[in-house]
Amino acid sequence: MVKNSEVKDGVIFPVGEPNTAFQQYFIGQSYLKGLVSDPDVNVHVGNVTFEPGCRNNWHIHHNGFQILLVTGGESWYQEAGQKPRHLVAGDVVVTKDGVKHWHGATKDSWFEHIAITAGTAEWLEPVTDDAYNNLEA
Numbered sequence: 001m002v003k004n005s006e007v008k009d010g011v012i013f014p015v016g017e018p019n020t021a022f023q024q025y026f027i028g029q030s031y032l033k034g035l036v037s038d039p040d041v042n043v044h045v046g047n048v049t050f051e052p053g054c055r056n057n058w059h060i061h062h063n064g065f066q067i068l069l070v071t072g073g074e075s076w077y078q079e080a081g082q083k084p085r086h087l088v089a090g091d092v093v094v095t096k097d098g099v100k101h102w103h104g105a106t107k108d109s110w111f112e113h114i115a116i117t118a119g120t121a122e123w124l125e126p127v128t129d130d131a132y133n134n135l136e137a
Helices: 005-009 020-025 129-133
Strands: 030-037 044-050 059-079 085-088 092-095 101-105 111-123
Touching: 005 059, 020 030, 044 059, 101 111
Parallel strands: 059 101
Antiparallel strands: 030 044, 044 111, 059 085, 059 092, 059 111
């Protein structure tokens, strides 16, 4: 059974279009609705939605950071060398410059967050199926 299916209709902001620009760095389908992309402001803000089971590759933000404001569903967030964190609506994650991490929906739930991002992302290897499938909330 899929949990939090109301997320697919948007929680605070619309879900947006399939995130094809970054599809190669994801397992599963994500959606992106840009909220702030102003060349005079050094951050991008977007509403990002993941279908159940969707996750992004390990990645690092260089010369910047990422703040995730979880607005709906359930997800995982993990920094290299740390235990995965189970996230729900209302959780906030701050990823500092140079920290290797990944995030994505749980296997059985939609996930939505507002991402505030600065710097350049370096996309790395996928999270293995074994590692992801062994996560338990």
